[in-house]
Amino acid sequence: MHGLINRALQDFLRDAHGREAWAAIAGAADVDVRGFEAMLTYPDALTEAVLDAASAHLHTPRAMILEDLGTYLVSDPSMEALRRLLRFGGANFMEFLYSLDHLPDRARLAVPDLDLPDLTLTEDGRQSYTLHCRDAWAGFCPILQGILRAMADDYGVLVMLDITGLEGPRTAIRIRLLDMRFARGRDFSLKGAAAP
Amino acid sequence: MNMAGPPVGQGRVIGLSGSALDRLMPMHLWIGASGLVVRAGPTLARMAGDGLCGQPLERVIALRHPARAATLDLMLRLQGTPLKLNLTAAPDMPLKGMVVALPAGSGAFLNLSPGLSLVEAVNRFDLTLQDFAATDLAVELLWLVEAKSAVTTELKRLANRLNGARASAEARAATDTLTNVANRRGLEAMLTRQAASGRPFAVMQVDLDHFKAINDTHGHAAGDALLQEAAAILRGQCRRRDGVGRIGGDEFVLVFDDLVDPRVLHRIGQRLIERLEQPIEVNGQTCRISASIGVALSTGPAPTDPVRLLHEADRALYESKRAGRGRVTIAAPG
Structure with a gap:
């Protein structure tokens, strides 16, 4: 698993649940408490071990932890760079949804060894869409669900999200748009890129 | 077509x-x-x-x-x-x-x-x-600029962490773990740097007298504590720009930067011996040691080869021991 995903999980556990929680989880998962380097790659088993340990320590199902991680990736101030990169996807939430088809390609432009699963958006009917994740790591869809929820907030849109087929190879997220102008949303301007 | x-x-x-x-x-x-x-x-x-x-x-x-x-x-x-x-x-x-x-x-x-x-x-x-x-x-293109900036930031962090880890590993590799002064490897690096600086310098070899006897009668733990105390005394008598290293059981080397006046070095050597001869409390027991000292100078303009300089200091140290220990000998400029 790419270090970016491991590092994101580590930062989320530390920021949302405290340093002690992270230290306990890292200890239980047999991971160095200093954790992961974002630019290195680690065996998948380590990620699974951290998730299992986190689930046990926090008494929370894995999927819920992962969904919270997705929300954190967009809404936490320390992750502003990532929120901006996602907002480049479109001027409104619909354009953003359709930009997800290109998410793996975009990610590869910046980080060539970051493999994200293929995503396809289909329109089911009025204001209802399905985002299909093919051959994804089982943890990916819950993270994406959290990201979508937070991005909807970011654009000021009210949505309902459900995951189907979480245990199988054909996982999908159903997206129902309830109100495209629910709230004002957060500001985004092309200028003001995060200073290096 | x-x-x-x-x-x-x-x-x-x-x-x-x-x-x-x-x-x-x-x-x-x-x-x-x-x-x-x-x-x-x-x-x-x-x-x-x-x-x-x-x-x-x-x-x-x-x-x-x-x-x-x-x-x-x-x-x-x-x-x-x-x-x-x-x-x-x-x-x-x-x-x-x-x-x-x-x-x-x-x-x-x-x-x-x-x-x-x-x-x-x-x-x-x-x-x-x-x-x-x-x-x-x-x-x-804008997206790529921001993504590149985020990735570069992350890579810089990684490089800094690795650099810090390397620096501390290098420092550990050049330090004597018992006394916290330089080990032989650290001392060699110090001498090479000193020779490259082009400034004159002196090498002072300090051999603790009677140390072996204490080690034998009071045990290794007492001997180790004594070495730590002696290293602290030597360190305390040097300036920041000078260096201290331990190259053998009870042998220390001091490097004095830009100091080659034989009278001053002699005085420093005498002071070190006096300071080391004061009774030292180790594990509730009073120990008495002394030291013999040999000094060699690199007066330039071309720096003397560090290996030769150590050898000269060693010969001067041997002179001090032969003349009855507890004294300082300055090697004749070779």
Whole structure:
């Protein structure tokens, strides 16, 4: 698993649940408490071990932890760079949804060894869409669900999200748009890129 | 390719509405036959300011290459050439452009792009996603700039952490774990640096007298504690710029930077011996040691080879021991 995903999980556990929680989880998962380097790659088993340990320590199902991680990736101030990169996807939430088809390609432009699963958006009917994740790591869809929820907030849109087929190879997220102008949303301007 | 049949579009012209032009080329300039601006795309208007229409072209843009006034006449001759130019409203921001003639001498049509000024243009004019044509790669380029910046930041952090880890590993590898002064490896590095500095320096070899006896009677733990105490005493008698190392069981070496006066060094040696001869409490027992000292000098101009210098100091130390211990010998400059 790419270090970016491991590092994101580590930062989320530390920021949302405290340093002690992270230290306990890292200890239980047999991971160095200093954790992961974002630019290195680690065996998948380590990620699974951290998730299992986190689930046990926090008494929370894995999927819920992962969904919270997705929300954190967009809404936490320390992750502003990532929120901006996602907002480049479109001027409104619909354009953003359709930009997800290109998410793996975009990610590869910046980080060539970051493999994200293929995503396809289909329109089911009025204001209802399905985002299909093919051959994804089982943890990916819950993270994406959290990201979508937070991005909807970011654009000021009210949505309902459900995951189907979480245990199988054909996982999908159903997206129902309830109100495209629910709230004002957060500001985004092309200028003001995060200073290096 | 099938070349039969009439070539599609040849000899025919299309008309585009202003809004179509705005969507396809938001940074266009349409110049009429009189050389005045007829129409400007919305993004360009944002950058150059309002009131572009009716202005002579050479007042709106300045050619950088060739550096001549952008008259309609000249522009028509530059058809098909990649242009380097800037808006007169933003002279420090180079843009790229391409000009084509309009049919029947009715003027020229110029399309512009920020090129590498993109980030600067976005920041200065607060451009948005809608300010670029959907086919323009500008937004992808901006995305890439931000993604690259995020990745670079992460890589720099990684490099800094690794660098810190390397520095502390190097420091540990050059330090004697018992006494916390330099070990032989650290001392060699110190001497090499000192020789490379070009400044004169002195090497003082200090051998603890009676140490072995204490080690034998009071045990290794007491011996270790004594060595730590002796190292602290030596360290305490040096300046910051001098170095202390332990090269054997009870052998220490001091390096004095820019200090080669034999009388001063002799005095320092005497003071060290006096200080070491004071009773030292180790694990509740009083121990008495002394020290023999040999000093060698590198007075320059060319630095003496550190290995030879250590050898000379060692010979001087042997002199001190032979003459009855507890004394300082300065090697005759070799």
